[in-house]
Amino acid sequence: MSKKDGFNENSKNEQLEQFRSDDSGKTMTTNQGLKVSEDEFSLKAGERGPTLMEDFHFREKMTHFDHERIPERIVHARGYAAHGEFEVYESMKEFTKAGFLQDPAKKTPVFVRFSTVAGSKGSAETVRDARGFATKFYTEEGNYDLVGNNIPVFFIQDAMKFPDLVHALKPEPHNEIPQAASAHDTFWDFVANNQESAHMVMWAMSDRAIPRSFRMMEGFGVNTFRFVNDQGKAHFVKFHWKPVLGTHSLVWDEAQKINGKDPDFHRRDLFDSIENGDYPEYELGVQLLSEEDEFKFDFDILDPTKLWPEEDVPVKIVGKMTLNRNVDNVFAETEQVAFHPGHVVPGIDFSNDPLLQGRLFSYTDTQLLRLGGPNFHELPINRPVCPFQNNQRDGFGRQTINKGPVSYHKNSIAQNTPMPASESEGGYVHYQEKMEGRKVRKRSESFKDHFSQAALFWHSMSKPEQEHIKEAFSFELGKVERKSVQQQVIDMFANVSMELAREVAEAIGASVPTGGRSEAAKSSPALSQENTAKKPSTRKVGVVISDGYNGSEVSEVLQSLTAQGIQAELISDKLGKRKGTDGTELEVDHTFLTADSVLFDALYAVGGQDLSKKFVKDTSYFLNEAFMHYKPIGATHEGKKWLEANDILNSAGVVYSEDMNEFTNEFVQAVAAHRHWDREIV
Numbered sequence: 245m246s247k248k249d250g251f252n253e254n255s256k257n258e259q260l261e262q263f264r265s266d267d268s269g270k271t272m273t274t275n276q277g278l279k280v281s282e283d284e285f286s287l288k289a290g291e292r293g294p295t296l297m298e299d300f301h302f303r304e305k306m307t308h309f310d311h312e313r314i315p316e317r318i319v320h321a322r323g324y325a326a327h328g329e330f331e332v333y334e335s336m337k338e339f340t341k342a343g344f345l346q347d348p349a350k351k352t353p354v355f356v357r358f359s360t361v362a363g364s365k366g367s368a369e370t371v372r373d374a375r376g377f378a379t380k381f382y383t384e385e386g387n388y389d390l391v392g393n394n395i396p397v398f399f400i401q402d403a404m405k406f407p408d409l410v411h412a413l414k415p416e417p418h419n420e421i422p423q424a425a426s427a428h429d430t431f432w433d434f435v436a437n438n439q440e441s442a443h444m445v446m447w448a449m450s451d452r453a454i455p456r457s458f459r460m461m462e463g464f465g466v467n468t469f470r471f472v473n474d475q476g477k478a479h480f481v482k483f484h485w486k487p488v489l490g491t492h493s494l495v496w497d498e499a500q501k502i503n504g505k506d507p508d509f510h511r512r513d514l515f516d517s518i519e520n521g522d523y524p525e526y527e528l529g530v531q532l533l534s535e536e537d538e539f540k541f542d543f544d545i546l547d548p549t550k551l552w553p554e555e556d557v558p559v560k561i562v563g564k565m566t567l568n569r570n571v572d573n574v575f576a577e578t579e580q581v582a583f584h585p586g587h588v589v590p591g592i593d594f595s596n597d598p599l600l601q602g603r604l605f606s607y608t609d610t611q612l613l614r615l616g617g618p619n620f621h622e623l624p625i626n627r628p629v630c631p632f633q634n635n636q637r638d639g640f641g642r643q644t645i646n647k648g649p650v651s652y653h654k655n656s657i658a659q660n661t662p663m664p665a666s667e668s669e670g671g672y673v674h675y676q677e678k679m680e681g682r683k684v685r686k687r688s689e690s691f692k693d694h695f696s697q698a699a700l701f702w703h704s705m706s707k708p709e710q711e712h713i714k715e716a717f718s719f720e721l722g723k724v725e726r727k728s729v730q731q732q733v734i735d736m737f738a739n740v741s742m743e744l745a746r747e748v749a750e751a752i753g754a755s756v757p758t759g760g761r762s763e764a765a766k767s768s769p770a771l772s773q774e775n776t777a778k779k780p781s782t783r784k785v786g787v788v789i790s791d792g793y794n795g796s797e798v799s800e801v802l803q804s805l806t807a808q809g810i811q812a813e814l815i816s817d818k819l820g821k822r823k824g825t826d827g828t829e830l831e832v833d834h835t836f837l838t839a840d841s842v843l844f845d846a847l848y849a850v851g852g853q854d855l856s857k858k859f860v861k862d863t864s865y866f867l868n869e870a871f872m873h874y875k876p877i878g879a880t881h882e883g884k885k886w887l888e889a890n891d892i893l894n895s896a897g898v899v900y901s902e903d904m905n906e907f908t909n910e911f912v913q914a915v916a917a918h919r920h921w922d923r924e925i926v
């Protein structure tokens with residue numbers, strides 16, 4: 245199908261339209277369509293008497309309310325989603341026959357849900373954790389789900405251990421503490437006693453685990469999949485999403501404060517960006533390996549605790565996804581969406597990665613509980629946009645009204661329909677991998693090296709990134725109560741880096757291991773966020789301003805910032821309009837009470853005239869906090885006084901100039917740089 249016969253990037257939206265309801269302006273009815281005459285008082289025997297059983301309206305309203313909640317996801321409960329579209333840059337025909345990867349003129353509707361892993365549905369969003377990055381492509385050949393994370397490797401090598409990992413990570417069962425955090429004894433006890441976790445733990449302790457925004461993080465399919473072309477030839481494939489804005493993170497102190505100031509920080513950022521028309525974009529990349537190269541590496545390509553270094557296996561950029569529409573209803577869409585790595589289309593197949601194999605069971609199983617039965621594929625958000633039919637029938641919440649007597653295959657009454665399709669007609673045929681082996685509960689010897697890639701990650705980090713990792717370990721292990729657990733972890737990570745183990749041991753009062761890894765392993769520059777794209781657009785700058793600001797000059801700076809895609813929001817001691825020297829007025833967006841420096845990427849101090857002591861104090865607090873978080877700080881006019889008073893005027897990433905053009909240029913560059921690690925903080 246092409247645009248002219250109905251399929252396009254709007255296909256899902258058009259399908260959802262049939263289910264949308266806008267009740268404004270309408271009469272209230274019961275669920276049976278009966279008009280309701282009164283909705284505040286229950287039916288009683290006398291004005292002061294008991295409520296009557298026959299009050300069907302009360303019973304229906306209350307029963308529905310009582311049943312509003314469904315089980316939250318066992319992991320990835322806290323999530324937020326948006327709609328969008330995907331386009332491929334060039335045909336991938338050589339590698340895969342997947343229909344949505346053939347034609348650059350075609351756009352496929354997508355739905356993406358981002359999430360944290362450990363926390364409950366209501367937990368804060370800037371916790372230290374991996375982030376889920378799950379994409380549903382509504383293709384003409386059925387739904388394809390790419391259910392990934394923002395970290396390219398996983399904690400464990402076999403799905404059998406997933407319940408153990410999650411039990412150890414979740415709040416401890418005797419006191420349900422801590423929420424959405426790995427800084428506790430059972431998690432680290434699991435790590436030390438399941439050393440395959442070493443590599444992912446390094447990522448989880450790095451800046452990757454505290455992303456600045458869902459819009460600024462990479463996504464990875466993690467598991468190894470297969471592409472199969474129309475000749476039946478297969479390649480192993482790893483999937484990547486590369487954010488066009490680059491990969492950027494918060495700093496830990498800031499992340500913790502945001503959890504208090506705005507626990508919805510990441511969803512607000514995504515929602516607002518889409519509402520503003522700043523559509524998040526991610527390029528799809530694939531790493532491809534021919535079947536012949538399966539054993540060419542010093543790690544097993546089926547091992548999900550290993551990545552394929554991009555310098556060895558380049559990431560081929562093949563397409564782009566744009567998120568351009570917020571959901572209408574979070575429960576109906578974001579909560580009820582059901583992802584599954586087993587939702588594939590012809591041309592995409594599995595590998596024998598033992599984690600993936602287990603995932604292929606778990607995702608359907610969990611939806612059966614969460615969504616209450618086997619008909620969750622009929623929920624509007626989960627429906628394919630192509631026709632779907634088979635002989636499955638009945639079950640809770642069935643919506644399709646299947647006509648006719650036939651619900652079995654094979655049959656003659658309905659001319660043996662619905663009927664399987666041959667491969668050439670689009671029927672899914674599994675890749676015929678040759679298998680032989682004994683039935684064993686074992687792990688391959690080739691999965692046994694747990695530390696080389698953890699060390700590769702460590703040695704690929706810039707100095708500031710390494711410092712952050714040391715601090716993260718010191719924080720997390722500092723929260724662990726059992727000395728024996730702390731020591732086991734220190735001893736374990738000496739296998740990654742002696743420097744790391746020694747400094748963390750010193751920070752938490754543990755013994756420094758006697759031996760460990762110190763030689764520089766190979767490094768992979770692609771792993772360091774220092775080498776990511778750096779752009780000013782969509783960054784949020786807090787502008788501290790008061791009456792008597794230099795009217796024309798400040799307005800000019802603000803206009804130039806906006807022209808660069810920067811969002812300047814005004815902060816003052818009270819809401820309302822502030823007046824400039826030339827009579828111009830600017831509307832204040834936040835007060836010192838409703839905002840905080842942690843909610844901005846950068847600050848621009850303008851000031852004004854006749855400032856109260858409190859104004860000066862609040863501004864200093866904002867500037868100092870931003871300074872501590874290595875953020876760009878700019879000042880013009882009276883703003884200079886604050887830089888001087890706080891002794892930060894000549895620091896890295898602090899921009900002051902009397903020439904507005906020069907100021908704007910330098911400040912925009914400083915904002916694009918994201919953080920200024922070479923700033924000296926004492």
Ligand code: HDE
Pocket residue numbers: 317318319320323357358359375376377378391392393398402403404406464465466467581582583599600602603606607608610611
């Ligand atoms: Fe998941 N995972 N997972 N996971 N996962 C779930 O399915 C599971 C793993 C990922 O926004 C659950 O619908 C097992 C790796 C995302 O709705 C559950 C194993 C990766 C999401 C489940 C893994 C992921 C989930 C819980 C080890 C990165 C959220 C609710 C074998 C590639 C999707 C649900 C959304 C959700 C099982 C490991 C990503 C229980 C058994 C590795 C993004 O089925």
